[in-house]
Amino acid sequence: MGNWIINHGLSAFILVVWMGINIFLFVYYYLFYDQGPQFEYTRELLGSALPWARAPAAVLNFNCMLILLPVCRNLLSLLRGSFICCGRTMRKQLDKNLTFHKLVAYMIALMTAVHTVAHLLNAEWYTNSFQGQYGPLAGNLSMLDDSSELKTTYLNPVRSNSTTPTLLVFTTIAGLTGVVITLALILMITSSMEVIRRSYYEVFWYTHHLFIIFFAGLVFHGAGRIVRSQQVTDPPHNTSFCEDQPENWGKKPECPIPQFAGGFPQTWMWVIGPMIIYLCERLLRFIRYMQPVSYRKIVIRPSKVLELQLVKPGFKMAVGQYVFLNCPAISQLEWHPFTMTSAPEEDFFSVHIRSVGDWTEDLIKMVENLPEGGQGPKMAVDGPFGTASEDVFDYEVSMLVGAGIGVTPFASILKSIWYKFKDSDPKLRTKRVNHAMVHFDKDTDIITGLKQKTSYGRPNWDKEFEQVRQENPSSVVGTFLCGPQALAKDLEKKCVKYSDVDPRKTKFYFNKENF
Amino acid sequence: MGKIEWAMWANEQSLAAGLIYATGGIVGVAGQFRGWQFAAFGIAAGVFVCLLEYPRSKRGKGTSVERTGQYCFTVCVNAFGPLTRNYYVRAFLHAALCVPGGFMLATVLGCVCLGIASLIYLSAAIHGEHWEPILPRTEPPKRVGDSIKEPPQNPPPRPPPELRRKKADKLETAAYDNPMSVTVNE
Numbered sequence: 001m002g003n004w005i006i007n008h009g010l011s012a013f014i015l016v017v018w019m020g021i022n023i024f025l026f027v028y029y030y031l032f033y034d035q036g037p038q039f040e041y042t043r044e045l046l047g048s049a050l051p052w053a054r055a056p057a058a059v060l061n062f063n064c065m066l067i068l069l070p071v072c073r074n075l076l077s078l079l080r081g082s083f084i085c086c087g088r089t090m091r092k093q094l095d096k097n098l099t100f101h102k103l104v105a106y107m108i109a110l111m112t113a114v115h116t117v118a119h120l121l122n123a124e125w126y127t128n129s130f131q132g133q134y135g136p137l138a139g140n141l142s143m144l145d146d147s148s149e150l151k152t153t154y155l156n157p158v159r160s161n162s163t164t165p166t167l168l169v170f171t172t173i174a175g176l177t178g179v180v181i182t183l184a185l186i187l188m189i190t191s192s193m194e195v196i197r198r199s200y201y202e203v204f205w206y207t208h209h210l211f212i213i214f215f216a217g218l219v220f221h222g223a224g225r226i227v228r229s230q231q232v233t234d235p236p237h238n239t240s241f242c243e244d245q246p247e248n249w250g251k252k253p254e255c256p257i258p259q260f261a262g263g264f265p266q267t268w269m270w271v272i273g274p275m276i277i278y279l280c281e282r283l284l285r286f287i288r289y290m291q292p293v294s295y296r297k298i299v300i301r302p303s304k305v306l307e308l309q310l311v312k313p314g315f316k317m318a319v320g321q322y323v324f325l326n327c328p329a330i331s332q333l334e335w336h337p338f339t340m341t342s343a344p345e346e347d348f349f350s351v352h353i354r355s356v357g358d359w360t361e362d363l364i365k366m367v368e369n370l371p372e373g374g375q376g377p378k379m380a381v382d383g384p385f386g387t388a389s390e391d392v393f394d395y396e397v398s399m400l401v402g403a404g405i406g407v408t409p410f411a412s413i414l415k416s417i418w419y420k421f422k423d424s425d426p427k428l429r430t431k432r433v434n435h436a437m438v439h440f441d442k443d444t445d446i447i448t449g450l451k452q453k454t455s456y457g458r459p460n461w462d463k464e465f466e467q468v469r470q471e472n473p474s475s476v477v478g479t480f481l482c483g484p485q486a487l488a489k490d491l492e493k494k495c496v497k498y499s500d501v502d503p504r505k506t507k508f509y510f511n512k513e514n515f
Numbered sequence: 516m517g518k519i520e521w522a523m524w525a526n527e528q529s530l531a532a533g534l535i536y537a538t539g540g541i542v543g544v545a546g547q548f549r550g551w552q553f554a555a556f557g558i559a560a561g562v563f564v565c566l567l568e569y570p571r572s573k574r575g576k577g578t579s580v581e582r583t584g585q586y587c588f589t590v591c592v593n594a595f596g597p598l599t600r601n602y603y604v605r606a607f608l609h610a611a612l613c614v615p616g617g618f619m620l621a622t623v624l625g626c627v628c629l630g631i632a633s634l635i636y637l638s639a640a641i642h643g644e645h646w647e648p649i650l651p652r653t654e655p656p657k658r659v660g661d662s663i664k665e666p667p668q669n670p671p672p673r674p675p676p677e678l679r680r681k682k683a684d685k686l687e688t689a690a691y692d693n694p695m696s697v698t699v700n701e
Contacts, residue, residue, distance in 0.1 A: 120621045124548045165620040190527040200519040
């Protein structure tokens with residue numbers, strides 16, 4: 001339980017706060033439109049469908065504001081850098097940005113559904129009101145027209161007998177933008193399903209750019225000011241007295257003709273900030289794209305792994321971080337993430353790229369056809385990103401488990417330890433590092449070139465843990481994993497099994513996911 | 516865009532469209548909207564599309580991921596043979612089903628989504644894709660060997676011929692045939 005709180009407590013707290021804000025907005029705006037006196041006559045036409053449409057609209061404003069922020073990775077890096085004071089748990093939350101993005105997207109989808117259904121009802125009932133199906137009050141309200149001679153303002157957007165709900169939707173700004181952006185949202189969601197994303201990332205990535213249409217439509221969605229509220233007249237219109245005698249409006253002093261005006265569109269106020277931030281983000285990625293990157297060394301390793309050693313002026317990294325690479329010769333618009341395998345102490349940075357899909361295969365093919373010692377294809381680098389893996393250095397004994405290409409962050413860490421050791425860095429607490437690399441192909445090179453204790457193959461974890469326990473009594477051992485979920489479960493169990501509260505015995509702390 | 520199997524996206528889109536079509540239909544019927552008959556059709560068409568699209572097709576390349584509990588649907592859909600296998604038929608079917616939705620506001624979104632799905636299926640059909648059922652593989656029962664003294668099927672692994680060749684002067688004492696002929700100077 002304590003372990004859960006340490007690992008997940010802050011995330012759970014953030015989720016509770018976010019959900020709390022959503023619920024507050026929904027309830028507040030529901031009551032505002034359900035009970036506000038200025039909407040008394042609007043409710044006469046629409047019933048509770050009005051608040052049922054406006055409440056999700058408020059939640060949508062909030063979430064559309066949030067959704068762009070988790071994907072501004074440079075902004076997140078900036079925040080991460082400025083949170084150095086605030087502890088690693090805070091900074092680690094920034095690594096869960098994509099999970100939050102998806103959560104917010106689901107909320108947007110849900111609220112869009114509620115909002116759309118409520119407006120379907122609204123459109124139908126506005127039409128019925130105009131056609132006199134709801135009694136004299138509704139009928140009279142609907143008959144009010146925008147007329148300067150009669151000094152009236154309209155309430156019901158339906159202004160003629162031939163208007164159908166469909167026509168109403170497609171001839172108003174709100175209706176048209178609403179349909180377009182809902183369609184864009186649906187296409188974005190269906191192409192973001194995990195099955196599609198994992199197999200055909202390009203479809204997902206290009207379709208997702210429909211968000212541009214989504215936000216453009218969203219900003220203009222309220223421009224028609226179709227939600228109308230009653231204005232204060234002089235003398236004031238006494239609703240409770242006058243609503244039973246609409247035929248006397250304008251004839252009795254207590255009942256001047258009620259005036260209505262549309263609400264000021266507010267969505268743009270919510271989303272303009274994040275839109276500008278996102279624009280800056282894309283601009284920054286473009287600037288990084290233009291910066292020159294040169295190749296120091298290109299090596300093709302066995303098992304179709306490509307090592308690239310790159311040099312970029314002004315580039316600074318920490319252990320365990322990753323970069324995004326873009327190769328215009330392969331694809332203009334695709335950026336792919338790779339963990340760096342070099343140490344910060346080196347004057348270059350390297351990545352090890354495994355052939356997995358189209359982009360990586362094309363890159364390896366291109367590099368294979370290069371002349372000896374030639375420069376590789378133009379490469380753009382964005383980054384570095386990610387929380388630095390400094391936890392490893394906090395333990396006296398660290399156990400690093402990497403599966404397959406998951407060894408890449410460890411390569412960075414091990415090299416950095418080596419450099420720190422060589423330069424007698426006083427901050428290095430690590431006295432001993434046990435490194436197990438789980439490889440399925442025994443011919444693969446040692447990435448780091450270190451001789452100490454890199455074992456291959458699939459270990460017998462019980463034996464390994466027992467051995468570490470015997471060799472390191474009364475020590476706290478940090479166990480780090482970069483690999484598949486099944487392995488994570490296994491290792492976590494072993495950590496629990498071999499840990500002991502007795503201070504004379506060994507304690508294993510398990511760090512999973514991106515540390 | 517890479518070697519995409521369009522049918523995969525068409526499948527997701529049409530499943531979503533079916534749900535939206537049906538939901539719009541339910542709203543139309545429950546709210547007793549004008550033109551509720553189109554809404555009722557929308558419910559029926561939406562449900563039908565969902566049932567048809569629920570079982571994922573087996574992929575041409577790569578591992579196919581089933582949806583939970585799709586096996587019974589797979590069997591039903593498979594029973595219709597070429598009607599359901601062929602994506603031209605599906606594209607046409609979705610296009611036909613979506614048209615009545617356009618006559619009523621509540622189902623208009625379902626209509627457009629289904630129409631888009633129909634277009635993606637058309638693209639899939641043009642690219643030669645078709646629907647394949649994901650059926651559990653019946654593995655042949657493992658035969659317990661009658662005798663463990665069966666001889667090995669393959670020869671023991673050897674280094675490649677260039678390394679195996681013996682020098683010319685050592686040919687007579689060689690334990691095996693030289694895989695390639697050599698002369699004295701090599």
